[in-house]
Each structure stands twice: as structure tokens, then as C-alpha cells.
Amino acid sequence: MSVTSTMDVSSAYEGYQADFTHLQDGLNAAGTPPSLKLLRQTAMERFRRLGFPTTRMEDWRFTNVAPIANRPYALGALTEVAADEILPFLIPELPGALLVFVNGRFSASLSDTDGLPSGVEVQSLSDALATGLDTVEPYLIRFESEGEQPFSSLNTAFLQDGAVVRVGDGVVLRDPVHVIFVSTAPGEAVVTHPRVLLLAGDNSQVSVIESYAGLRDAGYFTNAVTQIDAGAGSVVNHCKILRESLQSYHVAGVQARLARSAVVTSNSITLGGALVRNDIGVVLEGEGAECTLNGLYLAGWKQHIDNHTTIDHASPHCASHELYKGILDGDGRAVFNGKIIVRLDAQKTDAKQSNKALLLSELAQVNTKPQLEIFADDVKCTHGATVGQLDEDALFYLRARGLGREEARRILIQAFATDVLNRIRHKPIQVELGRTLLDRLPTISAGETT
Amino acid sequence: MLEITGLRASVGGKEILRGVDLSVKAGEVHAIMGPNGSGKSTLAGILAGRAEYDVTSGTVRYQNENLLEMEPEDRARAGVFLAFQYPVEIAGVNNAYLLKAALNEVRKHRGEPELDAIDFMTLVKKQLAVLEMSPELLGRPVNDGFSGGEKKRNEIFQMAVLEPKLAILDETDSGLDIDALKVVANGVNALRSSDRSTIVVTHYQRMLNYIVPDFVHVLSGGRIVKSGGKELALELEAKGYGWINAAPQEVRA
Numbered sequence: 001m002s003v004t005s006t007m008d009v010s011s012a013y014e015g016y017q018a019d020f021t022h023l024q025d026g027l028n029a030a031g032t033p034p035s036l037k038l039l040r041q042t043a044m045e046r047f048r049r050l051g052f053p054t055t056r057m058e059d060w061r062f063t064n065v066a067p068i069a070n071r072p073y074a075l076g077a078l079t080e081v082a083a084d085e086i087l088p089f090l091i092p093e094l095p096g097a098l099l100v101f102v103n104g105r106f107s108a109s110l111s112d113t114d115g116l117p118s119g120v121e122v123q124s125l126s127d128a129l130a131t132g133l134d135t136v137e138p139y140l141i142r143f144e145s146e147g148e149q150p151f152s153s154l155n156t157a158f159l160q161d162g163a164v165v166r167v168g169d170g171v172v173l174r175d176p177v178h179v180i181f182v183s184t185a186p187g188e189a190v191v192t193h194p195r196v197l198l199l200a201g202d203n204s205q206v207s208v209i210e211s212y213a214g215l216r217d218a219g220y221f222t223n224a225v226t227q228i229d230a231g232a233g234s235v236v237n238h239c240k241i242l243r244e245s246l247q248s249y250h251v252a253g254v255q256a257r258l259a260r261s262a263v264v265t266s267n268s269i270t271l272g273g274a275l276v277r278n279d280i281g282v283v284l285e286g287e288g289a290e291c292t293l294n295g296l297y298l299a300g301w302k303q304h305i306d307n308h309t310t311i312d313h314a315s316p317h318c319a320s321h322e323l324y325k326g327i328l329d330g331d332g333r334a335v336f337n338g339k340i341i342v343r344l345d346a347q348k349t350d351a352k353q354s355n356k357a358l359l360l361s362e363l364a365q366v367n368t369k370p371q372l373e374i375f376a377d378d379v380k381c382t383h384g385a386t387v388g389q390l391d392e393d394a395l396f397y398l399r400a401r402g403l404g405r406e407e408a409r410r411i412l413i414q415a416f417a418t419d420v421l422n423r424i425r426h427k428p429i430q431v432e433l434g435r436t437l438l439d440r441l442p443t444i445s446a447g448e449t450t
Numbered sequence: 451m452l453e454i455t456g457l458r459a460s461v462g463g464k465e466i467l468r469g470v471d472l473s474v475k476a477g478e479v480h481a482i483m484g485p486n487g488s489g490k491s492t493l494a495g496i497l498a499g500r501a502e503y504d505v506t507s508g509t510v511r512y513q514n515e516n517l518l519e520m521e522p523e524d525r526a527r528a529g530v531f532l533a534f535q536y537p538v539e540i541a542g543v544n545n546a547y548l549l550k551a552a553l554n555e556v557r558k559h560r561g562e563p564e565l566d567a568i569d570f571m572t573l574v575k576k577q578l579a580v581l582e583m584s585p586e587l588l589g590r591p592v593n594d595g596f597s598g599g600e601k602k603r604n605e606i607f608q609m610a611v612l613e614p615k616l617a618i619l620d621e622t623d624s625g626l627d628i629d630a631l632k633v634v635a636n637g638v639n640a641l642r643s644s645d646r647s648t649i650v651v652t653h654y655q656r657m658l659n660y661i662v663p664d665f666v667h668v669l670s671g672g673r674i675v676k677s678g679g680k681e682l683a684l685e686l687e688a689k690g691y692g693w694i695n696a697a698p699q700e701v702r703a
Contacts, residue, residue: 411551415541415543
């Protein structure tokens with residue numbers, strides 16, 4: 001790293017420190033509980049100690065966060081947004097509660113949590129921190145005490161708002177909860193640090209859609225953390241949808257812990273963002289737990305999409321299924337790193353991982369790496385990665401049936417993606433994302449010369 | 451309908467077709483037979499517009515147009531249909547979706563209005579019955595998970611729906627049991643009319659018992675070395691291809 005950029009980074013630290021002090025002062029005035037203040041301070045200190053990751057670190061080898069580190073951001077604030085401005089990012093015909101956040105702050109007027117059954121709590125984190133700190137604090141503290149992820153610590157340092165979805169033991173919430181974070185585009189670049197807590201009791205069932213969108217083409221930085229706690233026998237569905245602006249940065253950590261026989265499905269669909277890093281970590285803590293990770297991303301001109309997943313088989317008889325697919329065009333870059341750890345006593349583990357990338361241009365580039373660390377001896381682990389172009393035989397077949405070249409290409413690209421979209425539980429989301437995908441396809445290759 | 455003159459073509463620098471002449475008139479069924487490697491599939495592929503073949507000389511005129519200058523999709527829209535020897539599996543693309551899109555492309559070309567879902571299904575169900583195919587196949591991805599026989603049947607089913615002017619069947623009989631062969635032949639025969647032509651490319655005479663050709667040509671070493679009536683196919687079946695190679699001759703179809 002050059003001297004200049006090092007100076008920029010330190011000025012970014014100063015920026016965050018100034019924001020942090022400001023935040024602490026503001027919240028102190030409102031009477032911040034000492035434990036929360038301590039949590040934020042500890043996290044800020046850890047962030048300062050860890051620093052922004054560099055490409056010298058194995059986990060960040062292919063993803064350079066200098067564009068984020070070198071740029072000063074102002075902490076996001078709630079601004080007035082008309083209801084019809086967020087309309088394009090809602091999912092038509094999707095039932096269930098809606099939580100809307102504008103620039104990271106909860107907007108009660110745009111949200112709708114009416115009609116939730118008893119045993120289900122859906123609220124903003126700011127409300128939870130103010131009125132029921134003891135119910136969320138253990139999860140927040142536990143998260144901060146684990147791992148050494150600078151961006152996650154930064155998120156904790158600025159912990160202020162987000163969503164809490166809590167479903168009691170044995171409660172089945174049929175309709176999904178849609179949590180949507182929109183960033184507006186004021187004059188200055190804004191950073192938000194949203195936190196989502198998805199707490200599913202034993203034998204409960206819940207589905208949360210977490211989506212991020214930029215209202216206008218703007219440079220902003222989203223630094224999100226999601227914690228999923230799946231109780232014994234629970235069935236949890238998590239769907240993360242990125243429709244961020246093509247000038248924005250998104251770094252996110254999703255951490256899921258599964259108790260005995262819990263079943264968690266994660267869908268991660270990235271259809272926007274200039275620089276995106278998704279870290280998904282799943283710990284199969286209880287015997288017989290099962291997780292499914294599905295991912296789809298589009299990476300076009302000037303986009304860099306990085307998906308890191310870690311599945312930790314910590315108990316016997318657990319299963320994991322993973323399918324990630326990417327479509328790259330223009331000079332798009334992508335990274336897929338899929339780590340599977342099978343602990344010594346995690347016998348009878350069944351882990352499958354598949355990663356496929358479709359390269360539509362010669363400039364596009366993907367770095368894909370499966371990482372298997374297996375310490376048990378009676379396990380089934382399979383992984384496969386393919387990187388390829390559109391199938392010429394299939395293209396010719398479609399054209400020989402009268403479909404034009406562009407149409408044939410579009411159909412094949414869509415088919416590649418539909419495979420992942422169709423695994424999302426809610427049909428309205430499949431339909432809406434299929435539509436968004438089609439809209440985005442011509443733009444991801446915009447500027448293409450071939 | 452189709453006029454091939456002095457067609458020479460190579461793939462990867464190797465010459466496969468070495469001067470093919472063939473004239474197919476409306477209403478005729480021509481069988482092209484020949485040993486493996488004689489250039490049968492190359493000829494079929496060139497007619498459909500496969501890009502991997504280099505045509506080095508000769509002309510192909512289809513309905514008085516230069517066929518070789520047309521894109522594959524334009525050929526299809528103008529009524530050329532290739533039943534693939536190896537139908538391609540396309541996961542994620544619904545069979546009915548492809549067929550409806552294909553049919554509407556053809557209809558647009560003919561100046562006919564596009565079919566809506568209901569009219570399309572009415573048409574399709576009729577042809578499904580002719581080919582004794584399960585309607586369930588429509589909802590499945592194109593050829594994905596189909597048996598060999600189902601794939602071939604699906605090709606002829608597509609052909610029946612698209613009603614091409616010039617159908618080219620590339621080894622459609624291979625991999626079919628006798629019952630499936632009869633069903634496929636029925637589908638092909640149902641389309642026979644005075645304004646359509648069919649080219650049946652096959653290694654064996656078997657299918658020609660059911661799709662009776664007007665002319666039989668033997669392609670060998672990249673040339674048509676012998677032409678005759680349907681009895682030529684029986685002769686080839688009885689004697690094999692060896693006697694033909696021994697005495698190549700210039701023939702005009």
C-alpha cells in the first residue's frame with residue numbers, strides 16, 4: 001500500500017472515531033446503559049486494533065477494501081422518504097409484516113407490523129435496546145466476543161438500530177417478515193451499520209427476508225450484521241436480497257447457530273453493489289441439524305462480488321447443502337470461498353458444496369476456492385466448482401428452433417439463475433427477483449464491445 | 451425447395467463434403483444413407499446453420515434464397531427444421547416455453563398472429579396425442595432427464611407443432627425401439643404434403659419401412675455416389691455399403 005493511501009486510511013479511522021465519540025455523547029445524554037456503552041467501546045477498540053483488512057490476509061486476498069477504507073462517510077440518519085419511493089423494492093403479493101429502515105434508522109411510518117400472532121415479536125433494535133436491553137444483550141455480547149472480523153466489530157461499535165424478529169417456542173409464523181434497508185442519496189456519502197437478530201425458539205418456524213436497496217444511484221456504505229439463532233427443531237428461512245446501487249459498498253456478516261435438529265435455509269441473492277462482501281458463517285452445534293445455503297450473484301462492469309461461506313459441522317449427523325451460482329459480464333470480478341469444517345466428533349456428516357460461475361465476457365474473472373477441513377473419519381463431503389461460458393450447443397439448438405441469438409442467450413442465462421431462484425421458498429420473491437434479474441442483465445454488460 | 455450444388459465443406463481443416471449435389475422438390479421425401487463418417491450429419495448440420503463447418507465452395511438454395519447466408523434462426527423461421535441426432539438438454543428451460551416461443555417466431559415470420567396460451571395448448575395437445583407423449587413432458591425442462599427415445603420423440607413433436615417446409619431428420623431412428631419408431635414415423639408421415647419436403651438421414655434402412663422415401667441417395671467419402679428409388683435402401687441393407695465404395699460413380703438426383 002502506498003504512503004498516500006495509508007494516510008487516507010488513518011483519516012478514515014479518525015472519521016470513524018469522531019463519529020463514534022459523537023454517537024457515544026449523543027446516546028449518553030439519553031442515558032445509555034453502561035453495559036451497552038462498554039460493548040460499543042470494546043468493539044471500537046477491537047476495530048482499531050484489527051484495522052481494515054488488507055489483501056495480504058488470506059480471507060481478503062482477492063478483495064481490496066481500500067475504496068471503503070479510503071473514503072470518509074457520515075453516519076446515516078433517518079430522512080423523510082415517501083412511501084412510493086420504496087415501492088419498487090417491496091415484493092408484490094408477499095404477505096407478512098414489513099419493517100422499513102431509512103439510512104439505517106427505523107421508520108415507523110413506513111413499516112407495518114399489524115396482525116402478528118402471539119408469541120411473535122417484531123421490532124426495531126433501537127426499541128429493543130431502549131425497552132428490553134436484557135433480552136437482546138446476551139446475543140450482542142456473544143457475537144462480539146467471537147471471531148476477529150473488523151467490519152463486524154465496527155458494526156457493534158456503532159450498534160444503534162436494526163431489526164429483531166423473535167419467535168417463541170413452538171410458534172409457527174407462516175407469513176414472512178420483510179426487513180428492508182433503503183439508502184437515500186443525500187449530498188454526503190453515508191455509512192449504516194444495521195444489525196438483524198433472528199431468534200427462533202425451539203420447534204418454531206419463521207422466515208425473514210432481509211433486503212437492501214439504494215433509492216438512487218449513490219455511493220454509500222452498508223456494514224451489516226445478521227445473527228440467526230435457531231432453536232432445537234426450529235425451521236428457519238433467511239433470504240437476503242441485495243439490490244444496492246451500483247456505486248455502493250456492502251460488507252455483511254451473517255452468523256447462524258443451529259441447535260439440535262434445527263433446519264436453516266439461507267438464500268443470498270446479490271443483484272447490486274460496486275463492492276460486495278458477504279460472509280456467511282453457520283455453526284451446526286446440535287446433533288442432526290441441517291443447513292442449506294443457496295446463492296446467486298450478478299457481477300457486471302466495475303462490480304466486485306465476494307461470497308465467503310463457512311459451515312462448521314460441530315456435531316454428528318448434521319447435513320449441509322450449498323449451491324452458489326454467479327453470472328459475470330463486462331470486467332466483473334467475483335470471489336467464492338466455501339469453507340467446510342468437520343470437527344473430530346462430527347461423524348456421519350453429509351456435506352455437499354457446488355459452485356458454478358457463468359462467464360459472459362473474456363474480461364470477467366472469478367476466483368473460486370473450496371476449503372475442506374475434515375477431522376472426523378466417517379463423513380460424506382463432496383464439492384464441485386465449474387466455471388464456463390454459455391453452452392454453444394444449447395445456443396445453437398434454440399436458434400435452430402427460430403429464437404434469435406440475443407433471445408437464446410437471455411433464456412440460457414435466465415435458466416442458469418432460475419435454478420437458484422426457484423429454491424427460494426416464497427413464490428412472489430422468485431417472480432420479483434426473476435424480473436429484477438432480467439432488468440439487470442442488459443445493464444451488467446452495458447458497454448460491452450463484442 | 452432445396453438445391454445443393456457442388457457443396458464442399460470442411461471442419462477443422464479436414465474436408466468432409468467433397469462436392470455434394472442434391473435437388474429436393476416440394477412434396478418429396480429423400481433418404482440420405484451412408485456409412486459412418488461419410489458426411490451425413492455434416493450435411494444436415496450445414497443445412498441448419500451450424501457454425502463449426504466451413505463451406506469452401508458450392509451453393510445451397512432454399513426456396514430461391516441463399517441458405518448459407520441465413521442465420522440459423524432465420525432458416526428455422528423460414529421453415530427449415532433439423533431434428534437433432536443428439537437433442538440438447540437444457541436444464542431450466544421449460545419445454546412448453548421453448549415450443550411456444552419457437553412457434554410464435556415462425557408465425558411472426560409467416561405474418562400470422564402469435565398464439566395465446568389457450569390456442570397453443572389446444573394445438574400442442576393434438577400433436578402430443580399423435581406422438582403418444584405424456585403432457586407431463588411439456589412442463590419439464592427441454593430434454594433434461596428424457597430417455598433417448600423421449601428425446602427423439604420430442605424432436606418430432608416439435609416438428610409437428612412447427613410444421614416446417616423442409617424437415618431434416620438426422621438419425622432420428624437411432625436409439626428407438628420398434629414401437630417408438632412407428633410412432634415417430636407416424637408423426638413424420640402425418641406432415642407429408644405436396645408443399646413440404648423431408649430429408650431423412652439414416653445409417654439403416656429400418657426407418658424407411660415406415661417413412662417411405664421417393665429417392666434414396668448414398669453418401670460416401672463426402673459425395674453422393676449413388677441414387678435410386680426406395681429399393682436402393684433394401685439393396686444397401688442386404689449388401690452393406692462395401693460394394694458402393696468399390697465402384698463410385700457420378701449420379702444426379
